[in-house]
Amino acid sequence: MPLGRIPQSSYYDARNRPGAALYRARQPYLVKNAVTGLFIIGFVAGVYSWTIRAIGQDDFSDVPMPDAPIQAGHAPHTTAGSRSAGPA
Amino acid sequence: MATVPSICSKCLRQAIRSTPKSTTHRSFTASASKSPSTPPTRRIHHSTRQRTPAIEPQNHSNATPYTSGAVRGRQTDQAAAAQRQPSRVLLQPNNLFHSYTHSPSPEIRQRAAFMRQNAYCPHPDHHASPEGGEAAVAPPRHVSHECPDCGIPVSCSPDHFVDDYASHLEICDLLRQINEDDHDLLSGRFFPEFEYPGPQIDEAQVNLTNWDTLLYSREFNAVNEERPMRQVTRLLTYPITVGSVLHELSPYSLNDRLLPEGLRSLSALRHTLHPPRSGAGVDIKGLRPNPPPMRLFILGARAESSLPREVWLQLSHLFPRSSFHLIFIGPESMSGRDHEYPLPERTPINPFGQIVEDRLGGQMKISTYVEYYHTLHEAQHFHPFDPYFDAFVLFHPGLGHPASSHEWKETLPQLLETKCPVICTGYTEFDMERDISWVRESCGGEADLLMRPGENRFRSLRWDLNDADPGDVSCGNWGVWAFRGKRYEADEYRGKEGDGSGGWDR
Numbered sequence: 001m002p003l004g005r006i007p008q009s010s011y012y013d014a015r016n017r018p019g020a021a022l023y024r025a026r027q028p029y030l031v032k033n034a035v036t037g038l039f040i041i042g043f044v045a046g047v048y049s050w051t052i053r054a055i056g057q058d059d060f061s062d063v064p065m066p067d068a069p070i071q072a073g074h075a076p077h078t079t080a081g082s083r084s085a086g087p088a
Numbered sequence: 089m090a091t092v093p094s095i096c097s098k099c100l101r102q103a104i105r106s107t108p109k110s111t112t113h114r115s116f117t118a119s120a121s122k123s124p125s126t127p128p129t130r131r132i133h134h135s136t137r138q139r140t141p142a143i144e145p146q147n148h149s150n151a152t153p154y155t156s157g158a159v160r161g162r163q164t165d166q167a168a169a170a171q172r173q174p175s176r177v178l179l180q181p182n183n184l185f186h187s188y189t190h191s192p193s194p195e196i197r198q199r200a201a202f203m204r205q206n207a208y209c210p211h212p213d214h215h216a217s218p219e220g221g222e223a224a225v226a227p228p229r230h231v232s233h234e235c236p237d238c239g240i241p242v243s244c245s246p247d248h249f250v251d252d253y254a255s256h257l258e259i260c261d262l263l264r265q266i267n268e269d270d271h272d273l274l275s276g277r278f279f280p281e282f283e284y285p286g287p288q289i290d291e292a293q294v295n296l297t298n299w300d301t302l303l304y305s306r307e308f309n310a311v312n313e314e315r316p317m318r319q320v321t322r323l324l325t326y327p328i329t330v331g332s333v334l335h336e337l338s339p340y341s342l343n344d345r346l347l348p349e350g351l352r353s354l355s356a357l358r359h360t361l362h363p364p365r366s367g368a369g370v371d372i373k374g375l376r377p378n379p380p381p382m383r384l385f386i387l388g389a390r391a392e393s394s395l396p397r398e399v400w401l402q403l404s405h406l407f408p409r410s411s412f413h414l415i416f417i418g419p420e421s422m423s424g425r426d427h428e429y430p431l432p433e434r435t436p437i438n439p440f441g442q443i444v445e446d447r448l449g450g451q452m453k454i455s456t457y458v459e460y461y462h463t464l465h466e467a468q469h470f471h472p473f474d475p476y477f478d479a480f481v482l483f484h485p486g487l488g489h490p491a492s493s494h495e496w497k498e499t500l501p502q503l504l505e506t507k508c509p510v511i512c513t514g515y516t517e518f519d520m521e522r523d524i525s526w527v528r529e530s531c532g533g534e535a536d537l538l539m540r541p542g543e544n545r546f547r548s549l550r551w552d553l554n555d556a557d558p559g560d561v562s563c564g565n566w567g568v569w570a571f572r573g574k575r576y577e578a579d580e581y582r583g584k585e586g587d588g589s590g591g592w593d594r
Contacts, residue, residue: 010280010310020312025304028297 179275184268187239193274199555200241206556207231209244211252231558238263240558262561266553272315280309281316282323284398287405287451290365294406296332296339298545306405318550325548325565326392327403330384330481332546333511333568335406336362339545347591350538353509353572356476357382361410381411381453383478385470387461387499388485389416394424397448404451416456417464431458440464462498473506480510483565487512488522500527504534504573511570513544515562520569527571528592534574537591541569 011022018026178192186192188200208214213225229244238260243249249256285307295301299321303311311317332338336358340346346354360382368376386392393416404412422428434441440463445454457464464470470478480503486492487500503510514520520541527535548564574590 011304019310021300021304021310024300028301 179271179277181272181275181277184271184275185239185264186267186271187234187236188241188267189234191271193271195274196270202555203241203558204230204232207241207558209242209248210255210557210559211243211248213248213251214244235260235263239267240553242558256559259559259561262551263553263558266551266561269315269318269550270553273319279316279319281311281320283309284402285309285405287408290408294335294337296335296337296545299549302328302546306402314549318548321546322548322550322552322564323395323399324402325544325546326395326483327400328406328546329513329544329565329568330511331403331406332544333539333570334358334361334479340539345540345542347536347538347540349536349572349591350509350570353475353538353570357479357509360476361407363409365409378411380477381413382407383413383415383470385415385417385461385478385480387417387480387482388496389418389421389456389483390423392416392483393418393421393456397445397454400454401448401452404449411450412452414452414454415470416454417459417461419458419460421456422458425456439467440469460495460499462502465499465502473508475508478506478508480506480508482510482512484513484515484519485523486519488524488526489519493526497530500530501534504531507573507575509538509570509572511539511568513565514541514567514569515564516566517541520567524569524592533590535571535590536574538570538572539568541567544568 011019011025013019186196188196188203191197191200207230208228209231214228231241231244233243233246233249234241235249235256240263242256242263243252288307293305295305299317308320311320333340334354334357338354342348342351360379363379366376368374400414403414404410422431428443432438432441432443440457440459443456445456448454485496487496512520512523514523524537524541544565544567547566551561551563554560554562
């Protein structure tokens with residue numbers, strides 16, 4: 001038996017579920033709290049979704065893109081043939 | 089399981105010696121603090137008390153925490169606890185309905201006999217018809233026939249009962265509930281709802297929306313069932329009604345039922361009841377000048393003066409930084425307190441023979457006068473009155489009731505003269521309306537309404553039976569309203585928008 005009693009609230013039953021008295025004490029605030037909760041969650045969800053959309057890829061479909069340039073058939077620029085000016 | 093009181097022998101002996109004569113039956117039992125971590129401020133020893141079962145509101149068991157006999161004890165006191173426990177449980181919870189005449193309890197059988205001798209049958213045949221002027225068909229007879237559904241004698245014969253059944257049906261359920269509640273009080277069960285909590289820390293806020301939020305925020309034991317809720321609110325309604333009107337978090341506001349004049353009076357009182365923090369502490373440096381206590385004059389006190397003092401202390405626990413002086417005044421203020429007779433002698437020091445109880449924890453003092461209020465007022469016994477400190481409370485005064493209104497005739501102008509708020513309650517709406525119209529007619533335009541009448545949020549949830557008339561059920565403090573003498577103040581002229589009618593028509 002512990003020296004000091006572990007404080008127990010009589011408003012919760014043996015399995016720590018809220019009792020009838022606690023439910024009645026909370027009742028004037030249940031609906032208002034639920035609506036407030038919905039508002040808060042909705043605000044958070046709104047901020048989240050707006051942010052994800054805002055940082056997403058830009059849509060350039062309305063910008064007129066010029067045609068791709070006509071390529072001559074020479075090989076692409078390589079570094080193998082040029083001389084390097086390093087310490088020799 | 090019995091817990092051991094941890095207290096030294098010197099303090100134990102002093103505690104047993106110091107219970108004064110006037111409060112032997114009303115021993116202030118220190119309630120166990122709920123959280124052992126908060127240090128008690130003015131107590132040297134922190135003792136957890138043994139739980140005394142079956143505390144009934146009428147006969148308060150005079151078990152103090154220190155009479156267990158275990159002084160330095162390591163012994164658990166099972167013998168004493170078993171002695172205090174009733175030897176058998178009289179009634180099981182499903183066996184609470186009994187006819188009053190054949191009740192297992194002798195007190196209820198006595199009440200049934202009283203009803204048979206005093207209550208009259210309500211059948212219209214016993215009354216003369218109002219239009220004709222002819223005599224009644226039958227002479228008035230006492231009730232004897234009991235209704236089988238509610239167990240209470242309501243008519244003089246089975247024929248009248250069957251005739252009047254429709255009107256009886258309206259209250260039959262209520263009477264049955266009263267029957268079961270009465271037997272429940274005598275059933276010998278353990279009453280956890282009558283264990284009242286002590287004071288809380290200063291910062292704890294009380295929620296005065298309804299009974300459930302109040303009991304929760306004041307840390308009462310959870311009352312899950314309805315029947316214990318009815319039993320406990322029947323007693324607590326008296327202090328809590330007063331507290332709910334005076335508290336700054338009161339549910340009655342200008343949008344609700346309070347009038348501007350009421351707000352002025354109550355603001356003055358709340359200035360005293362909720363003083364700003366002054367840095368006071370328990371040591372010498374923490375000494376601060378304290379204002380005088382708030383005086384509550386409870387006029388026409390009958391049963392409320394015999395309530396257990398732990399119930400009245402709940403009022404002072406609602407206001408942690410102020411002190412109270414409750415003054416019960418009335419010819420019947422000692423009803424139910426027979427063990428305190430004989431009354432003190434009238435000496436020059438105590439000219440009206442008041443009984444003073446001041447060992448109630450330091451925040452409350454209770455005085456009782458068996459006297460009419462007008463006598464004390466004419467003797468200027470309580471003068472001067474201060475609207476910041478004084479208020480009058482009238483619990484179901486019957487101001488307009490034909491049997492008692494003549495007793496209030498002299499008192500009313502004196503109450504109006506003090507300019508202190510008068511908080512009144514009533515048994516029913518009809519009762520309150522009668523009181524209000526009586527005050528309105530008798531005041532001569534000198535009274536202002538402070539709070540409009542209406543249902544009291546903290547009314548007793550239990551209905552009571554009037555033994556002299558079983559059809560008359562009432563609940564304590566059903567409604568509450570307030571008035572005050574008109575104050576004529578010099579003020580700048582602001583045009584004609586303020587009317588001086590006093591708020592009676594709103």
